[in-house]
Amino acid sequence: MYRFLLTPRWLGYLALTLAAAAVMVLLGDWQLHRYQQRAAINGRIDASATAAPVPVDRVLPPAGTAAGSAGAEPPADAEWTRVTVTGEYDPANLILIRGRTVDGQVGFEVLTPLRTAGGHAVLVDRGWIPPAPGAATVLPQVPATPSGAVTVLARVRRSESRPDTVQHRGGRLESRRISVPRLAAELPYPVYGGYLLLDEQTPAADPAFVAIPVEHQNDWQNAGYVVQWWLFAGMALFGYGWAARREARGGPTAAGPDADRVPAVAAGP
Structure with a gap:
């Protein structure tokens, strides 16, 4: 049949x-x-909201010794770990990340190197600010950077995919993507391989900054x-x-x- x-x-x-x-x-x-x-990833995001912070050196690999170098990228399971670090911001090497959208408005994220006592630096994403009036690409008025010792409570992030070139505009570094190795190459000191998304800092952050929303994966x-x-x-x-x-x-x-x-x-x- x-x-x-x-x-x-x-x-x-x-x-x-x-x-x-x-x-x-x-x-x-x-x-x-x-x-x-x-x-x-969603599990790590949820856990980081209430986890006790640990020193940044326990999570991020050593930054190396050569100026302009970046440490190894943190492993995927280290992303979103809550860390704390104390140092001094370097406003002379502030970095603007353009084309970032928060609440439907396009603006800039502000990354500032935080130099530690060991001579290394870690990039801290201090938050989002709108552009100056005129257009979404007009350089913003960046709030003053705290001077002296600053203690940061933040979450570890890895470099973004599809890294973009780093430009010099208005006396500041500017890029479309957060690629730690490319940004570190423009800085006069070694930089940790991951960056930090700010949650809290002492002294308190300027209220002009808008916190970067943490979005869960679908x-x-x-x-x-x-x-x-x-x-x-x-x-x-x-x-x-x-x-x-x-x-x-x-x-x-x-x-x-x-x-x-x-x-x-x-x-x-």
Whole structure:
């Protein structure tokens, strides 16, 4: 009844179905991996909100010794760790990160190197400020940088992907992306490989700064894609089985297309 499955046409259908189902399963596995990654990030973000801070040296690798060098990037599982560090801001090497949106308005994030007693520096994202009147790219009025010793409570961040060039404009460094190695190359001291997203500082930060919102990853979107691709794989296999069963029940038999007809009774003796 199912011998037709061994014909070249049906073997081709089977190969195509299995290949399509395998690709869909692999795509589902990839989305599952992305879901697990994003869920882990969300877990670290949630945990960092209440975790006790640790000294920055316990989380970020050593910054090295050469001026303009950056330390190794912190591991992925160290991102969002809450840390504390004390040092002095270096307003002469303040860095503006342009094209950043907060509450629907485009402005700048302000990164300022915090120099520690050991001679190293860590980049601190102090917050967001709007541009000066005129356009989104007009250089902003940056609030005064605290002088003297500053204690920072912040969360560790890794460099952003797709690093951009670093420009000099208005006596300040400016970039579109936060790439610690590229920014460190413009500074006269070694820099830790990750940067810090400010939560609190002593003395208090200027109220003109807007805190950078911490956005959770959309891990449920990836979970939905996992279900979608695996359902498609199952549907492809089901479709092949359904087509084969339909062919077996309704297709021509081995005796030919007229085998099911009732033979006519011959007239006469």
